[in-house]
Amino acid sequence: MHIEKIFSIFSNSILNLLQIRRKPTVLQLPITSRCNSMCKTCNIWKLTEKKDINPVLLQKVLSDSFFNNIKHVGLNGGEITLVPNWKEILEIILKLKKIKSVHIISNGLKKENLLIILKEAKTLCNSYNVRLGFTLSVDGINSIHDNIRGIPKAYPRIKYLLDEISSNKNKYCDDFIIGCTISQYNIPYIREIEYELKKYSNAYLEYHLAVPNKRIHTFNNSTDYNVLYDERSRILATEFFYRKSKEAVGLTDKIKFFSIYFYLKNKGNGRLCNCNYLYKDVTIDESLNLYLCATASNTAGSLIEKSATTIKRNGTLKKLSKENHNYCNQCIHYSSTPTIKGLIIYVIDNLSTKYNWNHKFKYLVKWQKSRL
DSSP, X not given: OHHHHHHHHHHHHHHHXXXXXXXXXXXXXXXXXXXXXXXXXXXXXXXXXXOBOOHHHHHHHHTSGGGTTOOEEEEESSOGGGOTTHHHHHHHHTTSTTOOEXXXXXXXXXXXXXXXXXXXXXXXXXXXXXXXXXXXEOOOSTHHHXXXXXXXXXXXXXXXXXXXXXXXXXXXXXXXXXXXXXOTTXXXXXXXXXXXXXXXXXXXXXXXXXOOOTTTTOTTOOTTTXXXXXXXXXXXXXXXXXHHHHHOOSHHXXXXXXXXXXXXXXXXXXXXXXXXXXXXXXXXXXXXXXXSOSSSOOOOEETTTSOHHHHHHTTHHHHHXXXXXXXXXXXXXXXXXXOHHHHHHHHHHHHHHHHTOGGGGHHHHHHHXXXX
């Protein structure tokens, strides 16, 4: 398994280095700008225009051959439980030629609606032999979560869903993830948050940093929540992700947590992981505009006016890739598979720690820092 992953890392890194654009295999699909939360790490709820994706137009958009290789689709928003025709949208996605999995993200505030949606979605997905994944966003416990969400008594609803879905996972999804976004607001309490969430052994705990994000309109004002802008928060987060990298069992998790640790240690520089959104995967928003990533990409154009194939042929995606490339070294989002450089740094760091070989790699470390 490790050999297969390493081969995948090398092949993906080489294709990215050659800047070869491939057809996307992952599609992020925010289907609404409506949200019933008031999160401190997100500004989408402040938008005056509330819009859901148009299923008829979406079907036309996805019929383009550009999307023929899509295997995984992320359904998010906004908040999916506020979309009345979610099922019609899901049925369109399930007709994609190579679809293997659909992943839903929710804040869980409409808990009864959410459970109904998950039950129906799982039945529908499994009838197409497609896996349904689900992420419940949990940013803390008790008042910590309520404070970040800006909604009083939000956590009791989350607690109900954690208990119900964890106990009856087969009814609601194939893969259950608890997604915890790390910010200045919850990093001081991360030990007790982790202790509580670890009780749900039937779920995978996913930790990631709250980062500047164009999709949720925080790209230019993330200083209030981003751990990089508060030294105590940065140090606490650095220590947390270093510990996670040592405790993790699988190679993927070890490298993912190590890359976040490395990024924090170097104060927001030194990306060690590939970003497949730079030269492969894409995002479509609720207005059917095409983007690379949701984090930093400008729009490539309206898919109502032009097909994705046309946009690719006219060079817009290539232009966006060049624009985004300059920002990528400062971004830690979408970190899973390392670059060749990232893999080397990870291996050297582990050997140095294990055998106290830091003196043997002092020149490489010096070079490494000069490249940040």
